[in-house]
Amino acid sequence: xxxxxxxxxxxxxxxxxxxxxxxxxxxxxxxxxxxxxxxxxxxxxxxxxxxxxxxxxxxxxxxxxxxxxxxxxxxxxxxxxxxxxxxxx
Numbered sequence: 001x002x003x004x005x006x007x008x009x010x011x012x013x014x015x016x017x018x019x020x021x022x023x024x025x026x027x028x029x030x031x032x033x034x035x036x037x038x039x040x041x042x043x044x045x046x047x048x049x050x051x052x053x054x055x056x057x058x059x060x061x062x063x064x065x066x067x068x069x070x071x072x073x074x075x076x077x078x079x080x081x082x083x084x085x086x087x088x089x
Contacts, residue, residue, distance in 0.1 A: 004079040006054040010036060013057035018086035023048040025081055033066045034051035083085045 010018040027046035028032045034042035035051065037060060043050030045064065056062050057073060064075050 001065055002071045002075055004064045005061055006064065006079040006082045008056050008058055008060050008062060009083050010023060010030070011058050013060065014051045014054060014062075014082070019048050019051040021086050022078065023051055026074075026078055029066075030070040030073050031068040033064055033074060033078055036063050036065075036071045037061070038055045038063070045083050 008014060010019060014022060021079060023035075024044050029046075033045040035045040035054060035056075036042035037054060042065065043054055044064075045051065045074055047052075054062075064078050064082070066075055
């Protein structure tokens with residue numbers, strides 16, 4: 001299993017537009033990606049509802065995880081998105 005720790009950059013956190021963009025990108029990956037905060041159970045990164053119930057706000061650190069062929073590249077892609085300000089893109 002591969003993991004990436006990343007800080008949420010969007011001012012609204014992983015809600016609304018940023019959640020939709022991250023979920024769409026995660027669902028398009030060849031592996032299942034989960035996301036969690038240190039004190040929560042992981043949720044599927046490809047689920048908008050899962051991302052919104054995670055409650056990840058601006059500046060929170062989250063952990064992305066995946067395994068299988070292509071997992072590292074998929075995590076790199078998602079980590080870059082989460083670390084970007086998606087509020088205006």
